Amino acid sequence: TSAQIGVTGLAVMGRNLARNFARNGYTVAVHNRTAARTHALVEEFGQEGDFIAAETAKEFVAALERPRRLVVMVKAGEPTDAVIQEFAPLLEPGDMIIDGGNAHFADTRRRERDLRERGIHFVGMGVSGGEEGALHGPSIMPGGPKESYDSLGPMLEKISAKAADGAPCVTHVGPDGAGHFVKMVHNGIEYADMQLIGEAYQLLRDVAGYSPAEIAEIFRTWNTGRLDSYLIEITAEVLSHVDAATGKPFVDVVVDQAEQKGTGRWTVQIALDLGVPVSGIAEAVFARSLSGHAQLREASRGLAGPKAAPLNEAEAAAFADRVEQALYASKIVSYTQGFHEIAAGSEEYGWDIDLGAVSSIWRGGCIIRAAFLDRIRAAYDARPDLPSLLSDETFAREIADAQDAWREVLVSATLQGVPTPGFAAALAYYDALRAERLPAALTQGQRDFFGAHTYRRVDRDGSFHTLWGGDRSEVSA
Ligand code: 6PG
Numbered sequence: 470t471s472a473q474i475g476v477t478g479l480a481v482m483g484r485n486l487a488r489n490f491a492r493n494g495y496t497v498a499v500h501n502r503t504a505a506r507t508h509a510l511v512e513e514f515g516q517e518g519d520f521i522a523a524e525t526a527k528e529f530v531a532a533l534e535r536p537r538r539l540v541v542m543v544k545a546g547e548p549t550d551a552v553i554q555e556f557a558p559l560l561e562p563g564d565m566i567i568d569g570g571n572a573h574f575a576d577t578r579r580r581e582r583d584l585r586e587r588g589i590h591f592v593g594m595g596v597s598g599g600e601e602g603a604l605h606g607p608s609i610m611p612g613g614p615k616e617s618y619d620s621l622g623p624m625l626e627k628i629s630a631k632a633a634d635g636a637p638c639v640t641h642v643g644p645d646g647a648g649h650f651v652k653m654v655h656n657g658i659e660y661a662d663m664q665l666i667g668e669a670y671q672l673l674r675d676v677a678g679y680s681p682a683e684i685a686e687i688f689r690t691w692n693t694g695r696l697d698s699y700l701i702e703i704t705a706e707v708l709s710h711v712d713a714a715t716g717k718p719f720v721d722v723v724v725d726q727a728e729q730k731g732t733g734r735w736t737v738q739i740a741l742d743l744g745v746p747v748s749g750i751a752e753a754v755f756a757r758s759l760s761g762h763a764q765l766r767e768a769s770r771g772l773a774g775p776k777a778a779p780l781n782e783a784e785a786a787a788f789a790d791r792v793e794q795a796l797y798a799s800k801i802v803s804y805t806q807g808f809h810e811i812a813a814g815s816e817e818y819g820w821d822i823d824l825g826a827v828s829s830i831w832r833g834g835c836i837i838r839a840a841f842l843d844r845i846r847a848a849y850d851a852r853p854d855l856p857s858l859l860s861d862e863t864f865a866r867e868i869a870d871a872q873d874a875w876r877e878v879l880v881s882a883t884l885q886g887v888p889t890p891g892f893a894a895a896l897a898y899y900d901a902l903r904a905e906r907l908p909a910a911l912t913q914g915q916r917d918f919f920g921a922h923t924y925r926r927v928d929r930d931g932s933f934h935t936l937w938g939g940d941r942s943e944v945s946a
Contacts, residue, residue, distance in 0.1 A: 471534040472498035472521050474624060476542055477552060479506045482596070483542030484514075485603035486569065489628045491518025498523050498532040530559040537564040538621060540594075545570040553580060562588030565617050569596045571732055574612075574646030574653060574739075578818075581613060581645040590617040593645070595652020597835035598630065606630035608835035609639035610655070610827075612648030612820075630834025633843075638830040643820030650739075650814050651827055654807050657736025657750040659836050660729075661803035662700050664753035664891040669796045670708070672878065676885050677785035677792075681718035685709035687789055696797060698839030727757040736810065743813040748898050749803040752890040774886040788881065791874035795892050798871040802895035804845060805858040825849030859902065868899065921946075 475498035476487040483501075487510065490497045496519040501507045504524045511522045523529035530537065537560060541552050549568055556566065566589060568577065577593030584591040595610030596603065609629050611618065618641040626637040642648045673679045673687060685708035692701045710719040733754045740747040759766075780788055808824055815822035828845040831837060848861035858864055868875075875896055882889040901907060916922035923932040923946040932946040 470496060470519075470521070472496040472519075472532050473534055474498070474538045474540060475500065475523075475529055475533050476540045477501065477529060477556070478542035479510055480542065481600050482569070482603050483540075484510050485600055486540065486542060486596070486607075486628075487520070488514050488517055489604055489606070490624070491520055493624075493627045494518065495624065495627075496521065498529055500524075500526070500529040526555050526559060530556065535561070535564065536590075536620070537561075538567060538624075539565065540567045540569055542569050545572045546576075549576070550580075553584070557584060557587060557589060560589055563590070565590040565592060565621065567592040567594050567611070567613075567621065568649075569594045571595075571652065571656070571730070572649050573735060574650040574814075577612065577646040577649045585614075590614050592617050592621065593647075593649040595642075595648045595655065597652065597655055597831075597837075599836065602630065602834050606638070606834050608655075608830050608833060608838070610642050610648040610651045610830065611639065612642050612644060612646055612650075614644065615641060629830075630838075632829065632832035636829060636832075638833040638835070640823070640826045640830050642827065643815065643822045645820075646818065647815070647820040647822055650818075650820075651811060651822065653732050653735050653739070654811050654814075655831065655835060655837060656732035657740075657747065657753075657810070658803060658807040659700075660733035660736075660753040660757070661750045661807070661891065662698075662800065662837055664756050665749075665796055665799050665803065665895075666700060666704050667756075668882075668887075668889045668891050669792050670704070671887055672792050672882060672889065673789060675887050676779060676881050677788045678779050679785065679789070681708045681720050691793055691796075694793075695841065696793065696800075696839075698841065699836060700839075726761045726763060728761070729754070729757050733757070736807075739814070740810050743810065743817060745806070745810045745813045746898065747806040747810055748894040749799065749806055749891055752894040753803075756888075756890055775884055777884040777886075779885070780881075788878075791878050794871035794874035795878040798868050798875045798899075799892050799895035800841065801858065801864050801868055802898050803891075804841075805864075806898070808845070808858055823849075823853070824855075825853060857902075859899070872899075 473495045474490050476483050477500040479499060479501040487497050487499050498521040499507050499510055500523045507522045511520045521532045523532050543549055543552050549570055549572060572593055581591040590613060592611050592613030596607045598607035606629055609625050625639045629637045629639040631637055642651050670684055673684045685705045688701055688705040708720055712719045712722045715722055737747060737751045737754050811822055825846050828842045832842045849855055855861055879893055879896060913924040917924050917934055918937045921934050923934050926933055933943050934946040935941055935943050
């Protein structure tokens with residue numbers, strides 16, 4: 470017999486993805502650099518479906534039916550290139566290499582181009598949902614040549630998560646690096662969501678005076694409303710967890726320095742290159758990096774803070790309600806920024822990404838899955854050329870309803886000295902976008918003053934320069 474799909478790289482994500490294929494009735498060839506892992510998988514989970522254990526690259530390739538579909542689940546970066554170099558010479562035109570790691574989309578574009586020259590289809594595939602998702606149904610974001618999706622798509626649709634309406638959480642995102650690009654932005658939004666939730670927690674704790682267990686209850690309530698999402702759900706779990714060794718809230722025994730593997734940072738780096746303002750995502754990345762500067766924080770501990778008194782009990786409940794509104798409004802803004810980046814990437818690289826389809830496949834399986842994404846999908850379905858999520862009537866109205874509370878929360882945060890870079894960046898973005906005039910006019914004047922960089926006028930076409938060092942008359946530039 471031969472396998473319809475192969476998975477090489479059997480660390481937890483690869484192993485669970487292989488099991489997912491097998492549990493869905495596919496014969497799966499499995500391979501790992503050290504064969505012990507391959508045999509361990511088959512020994513432990515062999516009864517779940519049909520596996521073919523391959524010890525060598527040659528055996529692995531020989532086990533696959535043609536055209537071959539070979540899923541690579543190794544660490545992003547050099548290890549991926551090494552695996553491609555090992556397998557590509559053994560493949561034939563029409564075969565497919567599918568990279569399910571968190572690759573940088575520029576690497577995916579390069580690999581796709583190189584392999585295309587050899588007749589091999591390269592599919593850069595974003596996979597979200599962690600270990601559990603890989604096993605029970607992830608959200609899958611494949612890029613690569615469209616024709617590869619004809620045969621690969623149905624298999625992915627089978628193993629993917631399903632949204633509440635039954636739709637599979639996978640679509641052909643676009644050519645070459647489009648899938649990994651969208652996965653990157655997914656992670657950027659994930660960072661922003663997590664930061665906003667963190668700020669809400671800190672406000673409820675330091676301004677309203679709630680305990681972690683009480684805050685967990687508040688999050689549980691929020692999770693029954695418009696904030697219904699996986700991240701809110703697990704936040705309640707983490708906050709209600711008590712450390713067995715000390716009896717303290719778990720959140721109080723964890724070192725408060727957040728780590729990151731890089732996808733959030735990439736989202737911001739690429740946004741800078743594309744000229745897309747993703748300020749909320751950027752603040753989330755910076756907040757993680759600030760938290761990690763232990764010495765700097767230690768050296769800064771004596772700096773003066775405000776003396777405002779925390780809220781009393783009656784005020785606290787009303788404050789919690791306002792925090793929910795601030796969180797929701799800020800969340801709308803970070804998704805607005807993330808979708809802007811996807812639209813800009815799509816434009817830059819000619820991917821023709823369907824934003825409605827992206828929101829649709831994020832409804833299930835992935836880390837940012839949320840009821841909210843159904844509404845984003847509806848917004849793009851109603852108007853595929855929506856210039857921004859904020860131009861959607863429903864979202865605009867919701868923000869309008871939330872804005873007073875949002876502003877008040879930021880006032881409280883400022884008066885109490887609680888850092889809320891995510892909430893604040895989101896509100897600043899909102900206020901800047903709706904502003905009639907921005908101080909950018911002054912910036913242009915300054916640039917013209919010191920560097921003759923020229924400016925445009927509101928009342929006439931063309932570029933102009935004022936003779937600042939002379940008689941200050943204006944000349945056409
Ligand atoms: C997912 C996640 C995943 C990511 C981790 C860790 O969609 O399943 O985004 O791909 O690697 O969440 O990311 P950080 O280590 O950067 O926080």
